[in-house]
């Protein structure tokens with residue numbers, strides 16, 4: 001199994017433009033007024049071009065929920081205490097969380113990963129109820145030093161690549177990202193600020209629901225983290241190491257692994273998009289394999305999606321994470337695959353096409 005980061009980055013190719021054109025030609029020929037299935041047609045084109053097939057299949061679907069803790073929680077950046085992270089991991093395993101219910105509704109599985117939770121979850125890993133890839137027990141406090149070492153950042157991304165590779169090897173055709181980590185909107189906003197050049201104030205939101213004073217503090221903490229760590233925006237691993245998180249690195253790796261194996265990956269909300277931004281900075285072509293599930297209510301997410309040049313499928317005022325938006329978007333992605341797979345063209349259906357005069361088809 002090739003999980004070496006440099007080799008995977010080199011192996012990620014843009015989606016083939018000839019296949020895009022072939023898929024678009026068929027979609028334009030379907031027995032509907034031109035483009036009347038809107039963005040679904042763009043999704044169908046993307047799926048066909050990724051799989052290089054006019055019959056793309058995304059039936060076997062998996063959400064991967066990456067969990068990690070954050071030393072920066074010591075600065076009072078979240079509305080909730082850190083112990084909620086391992087408590088929610090146990091809730092995922094028990095099947096009682098939002099992601100369990102929504103993934104089941106979409107006919108998808110859920111894989112939970114310990115990327116760096118600050119609690120002992122080895123019992124769950126030993127029972128194979130979660131995947132144990134703990135890089136360390138929570139990151140360092142980025143307000144006073146780096147979140148992790150460069151080696152740890154690479155280890156986190158390579159873990160994500162390995163997980164994608166394992167799942168795809170098991171037959172998964174559509175991946176979805178998810179996260180769980182109290183405090184993780186802080187590193188996500190820091191990553192967005194560094195990569196976009198926007199100020200922390202322009203990208204920082206309320207996460208789990210902090211008030212005005214706590215938001216001011218969170219912005220100050222992010223400003224301080226960037227000032228003291230001086231991440232290099234041209235070196236994505238450096239940025240991840242200094243102001244990122246273990247689950248964010250894991251998500252970046254999952255996306256890179258998906259792109260390397262030419263598998264589409266549905267990106268959830270703010271934290272998942274921060275992982276996607278790291279993936280894009282490491283391998284720009286990986287964006288071709290990404291599908292944005294939704295626009296989160298988290299303040300910076302619209303900007304994050306702009307940085308990724310991705311258009312979200314849904315806008316449901318979600319701000320939960322876990323992969324919930326990705327699970328909700330799965331049926332739409334699957335519907336898009338069926339549009340190109342199963343619908344008939346004008347000729348095949350015996351339906352008269354548009355007249356030659358003044359038609360968008362012409």
Ligand SMILES: O=C(O)c1ccc[n+]([C@@H]2O[C@H](COP(=O)([O-])O)[C@@H](O)[C@H]2O)c1
Pocket residue numbers: 077078079080179180181182183184185186206207208209268269270271272296297298301318319320321322
């Ligand atoms: O996915 C999102 O857009 C999103 C937006 C706000 C909060 N969250 C979730 O809430 C947690 C982080 O919020 P916070 O306030 O602790 O930084 C973490 O577990 C995320 O999954 C997720």
Ligand SMILES: Cc1cc2nc[nH]c2cc1C
Pocket residue numbers: 080084088179180181208320321322
């Ligand atoms: C209860 C709870 C559940 C979550 N799921 C994802 N992030 C979360 C944050 C909290 C606080």
